[in-house]
Amino acid sequence: MARSGSGNGKSLTARVAVVGAGVVSPLGFGLSETFDSLREARDCVTRVGRFSVAGCRCKTAGQVPDERLLSKRHEGGRARRLHRASHMMIQALGEALEQEPQFKPELTVIGTTSGGMSYGEDYYRSLDRHGSLRHAPTWIANYPAQKPVIDALEAFEISAPCQVVANACASGTNAIGHAFECVRSGRYQRMLTGGYDALSELVFVGFDSLQASTPEKCRPFDQHRTGMVLGEGAAILALENLDLALKRGAHVLAEITGYGMSTDNFHLTQPDPSGVGPRRAMERALERARATANMVDYINAHGTATPFNDAAEGKAISELFDRVPVSSTKSMMGHSLGAAGAVEAVICLLALQYQFLPPNINFCAPDEDVDLNIVANEARPMALRTVLSNSFGFGGTNASIVMQKFEA
Numbered sequence: 281m282a283r284s285g286s287g288n289g290k291s292l293t294a295r296v297a298v299v300g301a302g303v304v305s306p307l308g309f310g311l312s313e314t315f316d317s318l319r320e321a322r323d324c325v326t327r328v329g330r331f332s333v334a335g336c337r338c339k340t341a342g343q344v345p346d347e348r349l350l351s352k353r354h355e356g357g358r359a360r361r362l363h364r365a366s367h368m369m370i371q372a373l374g375e376a377l378e379q380e381p382q383f384k385p386e387l388t389v390i391g392t393t394s395g396g397m398s399y400g401e402d403y404y405r406s407l408d409r410h411g412s413l414r415h416a417p418t419w420i421a422n423y424p425a426q427k428p429v430i431d432a433l434e435a436f437e438i439s440a441p442c443q444v445v446a447n448a449c450a451s452g453t454n455a456i457g458h459a460f461e462c463v464r465s466g467r468y469q470r471m472l473t474g475g476y477d478a479l480s481e482l483v484f485v486g487f488d489s490l491q492a493s494t495p496e497k498c499r500p501f502d503q504h505r506t507g508m509v510l511g512e513g514a515a516i517l518a519l520e521n522l523d524l525a526l527k528r529g530a531h532v533l534a535e536i537t538g539y540g541m542s543t544d545n546f547h548l549t550q551p552d553p554s555g556v557g558p559r560r561a562m563e564r565a566l567e568r569a570r571a572t573a574n575m576v577d578y579i580n581a582h583g584t585a586t587p588f589n590d591a592a593e594g595k596a597i598s599e600l601f602d603r604v605p606v607s608s609t610k611s612m613m614g615h616s617l618g619a620a621g622a623v624e625a626v627i628c629l630l631a632l633q634y635q636f637l638p639p640n641i642n643f644c645a646p647d648e649d650v651d652l653n654i655v656a657n658e659a660r661p662m663a664l665r666t667v668l669s670n671s672f673g674f675g676g677t678n679a680s681i682v683m684q685k686f687e688a
Contacts, residue, residue, distance in 0.1 A: 342614030448673025511614025540564025544676025583608020
């Protein structure tokens with residue numbers, strides 16, 4: 281575990297506390313609903329209803345219901361013009377701030393991949409079909425990737441500047457890792473971080489055309505896995521210098537103790553089969569946490585259920601760890617791209633808080649080529665102190681974070 285910094289937060293080894301968290305995903309709105317879904321091993325993947333999937337192999341995704349998205353704080357005309365991603369971010373940030381109403385962030389770092397892409401789709405579709413851009417100002421204004429972040433900050437009158445990380449499916453974990461390093465270094469004392477992505481037809485069809493998506497159930501690490509399903513969501517973490525958080529009497533949910541990243545440089549969409557990229561990211565996260573592999577009690581895997589990705593990650597885990605419990609919660613909610621690492625970080629928080637192993641559902645047959653201890657189909661009670669969360673993306677981008685139960 282990292283040594284504590286000085287009271288002014290300027291030490292290069294300041295400890296980093298999570299003092300607030302909020303989440304919106306197919307598993308539910310907020311921490312409580314999310315925990316219930318995990319505990320009950322709910323399959324929250326449903327048939328896509330936002331656009332036609334008639335020409336696609338895959339027909340399903342993890343979806344957030346529109347009727348619950350509109351923020352009660354902003355039910356007027358402006359709110360109806362905001363992108364769905366903005367409403368997800370507003371909901372997630374609102375929950376985090378309910379736990380820490382006086383939290384004053386100095387910087388916000390958020391990961392995403394799609395931004396407001398569905399408004400870009402509307403723009404070009406309208407131009408192509410009708411030659412009319414009557415709604416162009418709304419579409420253009422809400423298209424940029426930083427817009428949902430700004431909307432959420434404005435909703436709660438927060439003036440902290442924002443940075444957006446777009447690094448494929450590692451974006452959410454990269455954002456959290458960067459925020460962790462900023463607080464750990466003493467450059468900042470309080471930061472908001474996380475990730476978001478809303479379901480987009482262009483992204484959905486793109487993954488389907490790559491034949492990365494499955495027409496069946498998503499079954500990570502199963503011998504008969506056939507691909508991923510997409511999802512959507514948003515999650516926010518409030519990070520603070522631990523000494524300062526304790527001094528003001530904040531409730532500490534957990535500590536982030538390590539962050540590691542690497543790049544495969546192997547193939548645009550396929551990871552290095554040796555698993556060297558994921559392994560390096562995990563090793564570097566453990567090194568930063570001053571932890572050893574045998575100290576890790578649970579791994580929330582990237583686990584997309586594609587044959588190559590699961591094989592590479594499974595190889596890296598089995599070589600580095602000795603039968604540590606592993607699960608991919610994407611089996612329950614789909615892969616939310618830039619939001620995935622942030623949502624899964626919140627799931628790790630819940631695992632530490634409630635001392636349980638989140639399930640890997642739809643699991644039938646272990647992969648004979650990878651020796652993993654899968655948390656199959658049901659949540660299990662487990663004494664947890666140290667957990668690790670993985671996110672890996674196209675282009676060989678790899679990121680891992682280590683989180684620990686807070687012990688005064």
